[in-house]
Amino acid sequence: MADILYLHRARTPEPLWREALGRRLRATREERGDRLVDTAERAGISPQYLSEIERGRKEPSSEMIAAVTGALGVDLADLLIGVAGEIRQAPAGPVLRAA
Amino acid sequence: MADILYLHRARTPEPLWREALGRRLRATREERGDRLVDTAERAGISPQYLSEIERGRKEPSSEMIAAVTGALGVDLADLLIGVAGEIRQAPAGPVLRAA
DNA sequence: TGGCGATTCCGCTGCGGGCGGACACACCGG
DNA sequence: CCGGTGTGTCCGCCCGCAGCGGAATCGCCA
DSSP states (O other): OOOOOOOSOSSOSSOOHHHHHHHHHHHHHHHHTOOHHHHHHHHTSOHHHHHHHHTTOSOOOHHHHHHHHHHHTOOHHHHHHHHHHHHHOOOSSSOOOOO | OOOOOOSSOOSOSSOOHHHHHHHHHHHHHHHHTOOHHHHHHHHTSOHHHHHHHHTTOSOOOHHHHHHHHHHHTOOHHHHHHHHHHHHHOOOSSSOOOOO
16 A cells, blocks of 8 residues: 555646746736836846746746846745745645655 | 955856756765766766756756756755755855855 | 737747767776 | 776757747726
8 A cells, every 4th residue: 555646647746846936936026016028127038938937838047037036126045945835835635745 | 345356257146046956966966875877867867967967057957857856855845945045155255165 | 899008829040958979087906 | 007997077969949029819998
């Protein structure tokens, strides 16, 4: 026993880095009451691309992350803590720990 | 006053995500007593590339990060906390670590 | 309904991810 | 003093995807 059953899909056993990051980024931006255009312009990137980042579609480089965090006025370390918390939210499901 | 002299590199005033990540990854691997080959093989990537990641030269994708953390037996959230701590080590003096 | 602000979708191009091959460096044994 | 082995790094190549421009879509209010 004690075998863990992956019932629905083995596609994404765990939350992906870029997805959690994107969610946290969007949450931070919305808390600030900023539009995509505003934050994107301050970060020096296109709003289209910022949208992709926030939805976890594209993989942002370290420089991009730095630019966005700078535009949002948050510290990278704080953001990482937030993302870690984001990931820890794995409430639903019988899965305790992915192998 | 209080101008900080960045003697050689004025490029990155702040630590870059991939650099802090790489340091934390290498530290974790060495704590485990693993060689590049071992971790790389478990992660399903080439040892050359893992070396590049650990030294912050290349930008690993989310899937790569997941593979490496899996190979190291650490949780992504824990890793992020560690990286955050890594960044928080703000060099009190002008520069402590010489390249 | 129609116009407008905000976000998302589509397709293209340049650059960097990822690896194969060879090499540098240290530490051995003979 | 050399060969050899074990570990990590450097050099380039190539294809995939980052990043953006253009345009469609989705509310929302007059």
